Amino acid sequence: MMHLLRAWAWPWALAAIVPLAAAQQPKLLEPERAFAFSVQAVDENTVEARFAIANGYYLYREKLKFAVEPVALAATPVLPPGKMKHDEFFGDVETYRGALAIRLPLQGSPGGSVTVKAESQGCADAGVCYPPQLQKVTVALPPRGGRPGEPVYATPPRKSWFN
Amino acid sequence: MSRLSPRSTWIALTLAGLLALGTGWYFGRHGEAGKGPDPAGGKTLLGVTLPDVDGKQQALGQWKGKVLIVNFWATWCVPCREEMPEFVKLQKEFGDRGVQFVGIAVDDPAKVRQFAAELGLNYPALVGGYGAIELSKSLGNGVGALPYTLILDRSGSISRTQLGPLKTSDLRDIIGQLLAKPG
Numbered sequence: 001m002m003h004l005l006r007a008w009a010w011p012w013a014l015a016a017i018v019p020l021a022a023a024q025q026p027k028l029l030e031p032e033r034a035f036a037f038s039v040q041a042v043d044e045n046t047v048e049a050r051f052a053i054a055n056g057y058y059l060y061r062e063k064l065k066f067a068v069e070p071v072a073l074a075a076t077p078v079l080p081p082g083k084m085k086h087d088e089f090f091g092d093v094e095t096y097r098g099a100l101a102i103r104l105p106l107q108g109s110p111g112g113s114v115t116v117k118a119e120s121q122g123c124a125d126a127g128v129c130y131p132p133q134l135q136k137v138t139v140a141l142p143p144r145g146g147r148p149g150e151p152v153y154a155t156p157p158r159k160s161w162f163n
Numbered sequence: 164m165s166r167l168s169p170r171s172t173w174i175a176l177t178l179a180g181l182l183a184l185g186t187g188w189y190f191g192r193h194g195e196a197g198k199g200p201d202p203a204g205g206k207t208l209l210g211v212t213l214p215d216v217d218g219k220q221q222a223l224g225q226w227k228g229k230v231l232i233v234n235f236w237a238t239w240c241v242p243c244r245e246e247m248p249e250f251v252k253l254q255k256e257f258g259d260r261g262v263q264f265v266g267i268a269v270d271d272p273a274k275v276r277q278f279a280a281e282l283g284l285n286y287p288a289l290v291g292g293y294g295a296i297e298l299s300k301s302l303g304n305g306v307g308a309l310p311y312t313l314i315l316d317r318s319g320s321i322s323r324t325q326l327g328p329l330k331t332s333d334l335r336d337i338i339g340q341l342l343a344k345p346g
Binding site: 028029030031087088089090121123124126127128129130131132 | 237239240241242243244245269293296305306307308309310326327328
């Protein structure tokens, strides 16, 4: 019996060790999940752009850019102040973590739908940076006095821990 | 193990097995970390030709037969900039023993040239632009982040890939092992 168990033990022991060894490198998210972008239509001429920044990741404030089409922005978007981070090479830079929401005022009351393009660049505390990402979302604008729309995600969020 | 009763051994092994399956499944689903280097990737990499900062085309194949350390980086990537002085030191130390570092910048030539001058870069800096991210993905960089480093042995096989900074002590160990290995 012992002999049989020992023969059994090898593949099990190996199966236990191999994934752990392979897991030594930092486990990283795809950029579209680390910096999940969504847009919600607030009223007939305002949309809100949002980033849900995963724990352990951050975006650079000065690298954030927004564009809308087919209409134009009524004003330059106001970016909230970030958290100062001292960088050995770039000096003091502002970064965002967690939830970020930026209102984008649209020219006139365009009706129909609007596409919001966001360019962002960020890094993970694990010691990697992602190249600039372009994410795009199209939302329907509510009529004047109408109810705000539902948030629309550039990459659908995962439905559970297990997928 | 022989001191354990067969029954408790069985239970322990079954639990370890389930844990292993769960861990393997988790990493299989959630990341690229479980993937080992692709042996064919070395051939792909050695077949790449990219311009250097002066616009001169450089084939990576010219360094076949050396222990080749190919580092994808960018000037906008702070962790990349932080580890490069170490590469400069190791290139100086091991260069005449058959070790060659090569940087592939996900960047534009002017910025690369400026940073290379500041750093006193003593190994080739090739310029790949954002297209180099796709190249790195085809070579196992699952999420397309930087720095990403591949280490090839003298036969041109990928011996190690690393997403994120390399520890100097690890890099020294690997260089030592690969130099000792017959080409």
